[in-house]
Amino acid sequence: KAGVTQTPRYLIKTRGQQVTLSCSPISGHRSVSWYQQTPGQGLQFLFEYFSETQRNKGNFPGRFSGRQFSNSRSEMNVSTLELGDSALYLCASSLYTSGSGTDTQYFGPGTRLTVL
Amino acid sequence: AQSVTQLGSHVSVSEGALVLLRCNYSSSVPPYLFWYVQYPNQGLQLLLKYTSAATLVKGINGFEAEFKKSETSFHLTKPSAHMSDAAEYFCAVSSGYSSASKIIFGSGTRLSIRP
Numbered sequence: 001k002a003g004v005t006q007t008p009r010y011l012i013k014t015r016g017q018q019v020t021l022s023c024s025p026i027s028g029h030r031s032v033s034w035y036q037q038t039p040g041q042g043l044q045f046l047f048e049y050f051s052e053t054q055r056n057k058g059n060f061p062g063r064f065s066g067r068q069f070s071n072s073r074s075e076m077n078v079s080t081l082e083l084g085d086s087a088l089y090l091c092a093s094s095l096y097t098s099g100s101g102t103d104t105q106y107f108g109p110g111t112r113l114t115v116l
Numbered sequence: 117a118q119s120v121t122q123l124g125s126h127v128s129v130s131e132g133a134l135v136l137l138r139c140n141y142s143s144s145v146p147p148y149l150f151w152y153v154q155y156p157n158q159g160l161q162l163l164l165k166y167t168s169a170a171t172l173v174k175g176i177n178g179f180e181a182e183f184k185k186s187e188t189s190f191h192l193t194k195p196s197a198h199m200s201d202a203a204e205y206f207c208a209v210s211s212g213y214s215s216a217s218k219i220i221f222g223s224g225t226r227l228s229i230r231p
Binding site for chain 1: 152157158159160161162165206218219220221222223224
């Protein structure tokens with residue numbers, strides 16, 4: 001079974017631009033979560049989607065948004081990029097059997113975003 | 117509210133020595149606890165998870181962790197370190213069965229193995 005895939009793997013943008021990152025979950029997984037990983041803040045939860053609905057949201061500004069499609073693939077968008085948005089963005093999928101808190105999350109390799 | 121604290125941002129051990137990575141949690145409800153490993157330029161991989169069954173949890177690659185409620189700890193151990201264990205390790209906590217629960221990660225511990 002193929003793992004979680006994220007595209008692109010690397011991205012360079014300039015301040016003020018917007019970016020869209022894509023995540024394809026493991027086949028059969030219905031939940032997709034997004035995380036931002038930086039050396040200073042560590043791993044921070046962005047949001048979780050299940051059945052095309054946002055179930056959970058972290059403490060990030062409205063510039064960060066996401067969506068999930070009917071095939072469970074997910075995208076996240078960051079508008080008006082800032083230097084501080086430079087990070088590794090990780091996507092994780094899970095079956096969502098009884099709630100995301102206990103499910104094993106399977107992570108993709110991440111998208112490394114650099115904002116200049 | 118939940119939180120997790122990993123003691124020691126960097127741990128170095130000799131090959132063959134005991135690995136001990138410390139994790140303490142705070143949770144107002146019975147927690148679910150996880151250890152993940154991240155190798156360079158890769159995503160996170162689940163090592164093991166505690167979901168209120170046995171307090172001693174065995175994971176992959178010879179790792180295990182013991183849930184100690186009285187100490188609010190979930191330390192990760194491996195009897196004999198291998199060079200391939202060099203990676204970053206994350207402890208995480210969640211409130212379990214809830215549509216609103218989310219997983220909170222610790223700041224990570226980088227494990228180095230000396231030859």
